[in-house]
Amino acid sequence: MKQRTSILAVLLCMAATAVNAEPVEVQAGPTHVRLEFYTPQTVRVTKAPVGHQYESHSLVVIAKPEEVKVTRSGNTVSSSVLTVKIDPKTGALTFLAKGKVLLREKGAPQFEARTTGPDAGKYRVTQTFSLDRHEAIYGLGTFQNGKMNRRGEHKLMEQSNLEDFQNVLQSIKGWGIYWDNYSRTQFDDDAVKGMSFSSEVGDCEDYYMMYGGSADGVIAQIRHLSGDVPMFPLWTYGFWQCKERYKSAAEVLGVVDKYRKLQVPIDGIIQDWQYWGSNYLWNAMDFLNEEYANGDQMINQIHQKHAHFMISIWASFGPKTQAYHQLNEKNLLFDFETWPQSGLPFWPPRMEYPSGVRVYDAFSPEARDIYWQNLKRLFDKGTDAWWMDSTDPDFFNPQDYHYDHKAGPNGTWRSLRNAFPLETVRGVYQSQRKESDQKRVFIMTRSAFAGQQHYGSGLWSGDVTSSWDMLRKQVPAGLSYSLTGCPNFNTDIGGFFCGSYNTKGPNSAPTNPQYQELYVRWMQYALFCPVFRSHGADAPREIWQFGKKGEMVYDIIEKLIRFRYRLIPYLYSTAWQVTRNNDSYLRPLFSDFAYDKKVWNMTDEFMFGHSILAAPILEAQYTQEQIIREDAMTGWDKKTIKAENGDSVVDWSDHKIATKYLPKGTTWYDFWTGKSYRGGQMITIQTSLSHIPMFVRAGSILPLGPEMQYVSEKKWDNLEIRLYPGADGDFTLYEDEGDNYNYEQGIYSVIAFHWNDRTHTLSIGDRQGQFPGMLTVRKFTVVLPDGTSRTVDYSGQEIMIKLI
Template structure:
């Protein structure tokens, strides 16, 4: 027996000759396994993995034709060329199955292989992650598909098991995945279209949070997003003029509807020949700087859509073409003339840029920096899949700076998003780079980008699917995710003429429920086409639908101290915002496949209303809008996980876990529960996130168990928090003593309130205690 710090290299024979298999311990719980078929595996420089192997203490033992490597977390056994993994107690986690190298004989990748590896899955072993799949499933058992990035579905080449391990498959080509049906033992298959080697990482974390932490250790931590990005964002497809956009900006302030962001969608650049010029060239935007300044004067922020393709009349197209950095396949827009269907006799000539080239990324940023210098606050990076118009095998054969497009296809979102993030960080430390984008890949969490689920339909079915979409996305170690509130495509609700969807009670109910769901996503953004989405078009104060929409937005702002404090836990301690129930209640097996509820942070159980309660779910195409009693009482079944009691957030009523209840579900709110033993910091009513210094916060204690919460604050923007300029205040509740302790504040930052007021409320006690706090510990009984 030998204790050593090492990388194991094992030579075994395959059908095609000598095959080298290597095992690298990156940490005691993370193992890299590679196999090559005569290639040099060390040449495989990862686009995703940024970590290097640590000096891991490993005990090696060889006997009876097998070699066993043991750390304090894992036992890795190699026998007959196959690798198996067990935890420190000897519980088998996963065993490799068959692998294969299939030579490619044609095209630019003819000297490479199709590479395949299989992994064991037990009969009742739940599998999560994979990516952003519009299949409505949380547990991905039975899933079979070709993974290639697209508008509404993206893939991370990563999955994790309810047994507490994950696998990251480090290959960027389109990859086939097959997961055995639930209840059947079998092999999970991963087969990539192009690869020189088989290369994967086994991550043992003990639970989902540990697996996520391991993946972030490998591929990058999550930076803090600005405070304002957690506010409400209003968008539509699209504001055709700057006066349209500014009308919304001003009207929201006049009506006192809180918001922080206004979003300008595409075509502010003018004709399709000027596609993505990264300049305001359309006639409706004669004074773009004045427009941006006015948004800022209203204490709001502006996000602008940018694409990865360029029209032939643009400056970036000409420079990229001259350098050979445009990819030769048809993309959006296909036609240079407005309208649909496109005119094939007037092709647009638009081309996607080669984001795999460092020089091309430099050119992209050089052109984008024009908007950055104008003060644009956020980049809406659309079509980061990127869009194909008529994808075929020839398109995937086009060359890029890193080989054929096929060989690196699925990493495109990472490359283009990271290019913008890194460039902005290099030149601007005054405000945090913030991006929301349509596509992603493993490792993209290190840019802080927030991925939305693409152009999904405005339907109850689509809304229901967004919950498992976001949860599985989160389980690939990417915490920042959201959807277009109300769904993008509202055309089907226009049963009474163009844009009549906004007057259609069926669409109004859907919009309200999606808004209530969106209040607990990591970005709350209303957007779509077929009908405008501005809240004031859906009634007026005192009317149920309007009030419900506004109340959902106000609730979001009420939770900002909770959300921003949790953002610190995500960044510092690898936590997640939207949490599948099994992450916190794994012992309750019912939670393993609940796809319509989630935890938001560690304390809130969110139970969105996923079906119509007031109107027919099926769209009524008669064009006649029926009268609806929006004040009618409704209920909705929700499941409360076992092992803990739950408080109704709205009423304070206490329920035992482990049961399904008929929750009150008026149009004004969705069911929301707080687990006993929680502390919620809740902020005052504000019109925008940075309106005050949050020196008057409510602290609400939900008794029944001891509780703690770390209140985090910083300047709200810039990167000074990375230099230690932030503060934390620990809050602790001793349930037996019925005592709340507000601990000594640690740290400081510019503009920090030195004294403040906390309004302490214990649920079940009507008394509110006002506490003056100056940074020193204080206890309240």
């Protein structure tokens, strides 16, 4: 967008004027200010020094400005929702809605000129804002510090293995900001100095102020700007097994076979790195390791066993790969040092034998095309899903932070650095969509930027340590990520590095009671994540590693996996609400209960969809909690820290107690017992290792499916409909073919359920829509909290059921 100096003298004292979708541009002291409403709720703010010509092309925002009626009077610009007041001396803005101040800029922006290198002529850009004294703010990304409220935070936001940043912030007051800058950005909040964003490189200040009125409203606005959330395949919501790493096709098939033999449900198996062979062939995107000589046959056999296959791919290539040569010929590889550093398969790395692995320039459309051309080999072999590792990407040397390589057509590495994961994921999504609409894109990625929800991807939280402290941190990390508009979050169940629990020799952690308790509690948390996936290093995590049928830990794990499958009708219907209505899976309690200040900073409970209150146990109750201090790099050093009392005998049948808070404003039911509680109080409940504290709000209608070995094994021809009286309620059951993108053409069905609490009547509405293979006749078994039930026949026409 070229700035037009001819309009810089627009007067602020004009009479009230109505304009339609035209940006408002003014000169305020030394600053040129431009306001452009994208919707009545969202205004884009760009600022630059007067006379500075700039272009500002967003990698994130794909929406176009709507025809928004804007009224201008003096120094005030208003839509039907948002009002912006401009300080004529400094250009500082004040944002209001419904006559109340939402947010104020604290003075003019700061532009610190960059005078050397490829970024010369640009600026370090800083803007400070004033917040209310007790105003809570949320989002920004997956901070691994156990906090959710960003007040008092000081963080250099740069993508890494464990933390990822989206530059989307929202307030308990219902406003949000997307700071549209891709360089490393310092975020600070100080009670005296204010809240600020300071980005290393910018051609101008560029951000979007959004008013949603609530957390959900802000999420709707950022998704309007950056894109909606496409549906994942139905099978992605089943159980996934992985480890670092399976070393042969035979081992992969053996794992699937054993799950089937034990009759423990599974839907996905993941192949981690080095199926390509040596580090010099790093990420060759082909089965070049001799142990995978028949990789395509392996995938076919996995499919025959009714499972799906995900494979690890990276953002870098070894010097002996085809992709490396194709990219290098066109100068589309970065020069900084990345993982793996050595070409030899030893740890620690032998630096005298450098790997030569280099990261590709994901900002280049041509490089993204070459990437897909090589990845297509695996796609053509039948690969179902992509595990995009090191999308941060990894780099090690301090000077790499200042690497000035030209990146794509739009800037330097320094100026675009944080958007790398967005661009590499976008490239795979768009290429696969062009290739075929018969298989939905499913990507797990280690890093994410704003807008990444639009490209068939979900984030996992990186190589987290196996500790109670880290488990507790995953809850606010996932909630914070969801508040940026990106809903798909998951973690390595049990943590990635579990070596500290190998007290009886290699791979012994799963028989160590300390690790068993941690693993079970982590799995109980993960039960409420969109992806339910066991993975890690230092010891295998398959269910039989923890014991055998009839032993308590084994039986608890099996029970949890089976229960996950019962939740899938609720979860898949929630997925539809995420896609269609800008909903979220993981919801901080203030999303639904903002009027209850006790939940504003709560990090150990959350809503799973709109009905279920998940309150997992996040502290050791049966064993001693081990303090483990490792990070994403030291974990690879295979330290010899050992867990204390790891050999102790534990009576898992003992009962414990836990205290949980139930938000006020509704009645809550214990999912397991049906007992009801008044909201707004702490309650003490009896627990056991097998027990997951889980409550359902009054007015909820909760569909449960049959137990299955895989998601398509059984039809949903007699769903259990759990009904929780005490308030009116609605639920929409969503169904489609389970894969492909036909749903985008309206090929799906929905059935609306409504509970009238006054008349004690459940209505099951007319089925809307259809799809191939749809059930035309079915049963629903309605179950009340006291266990009473009633089964009804349903053939697609509305029926009314009088209950109680």
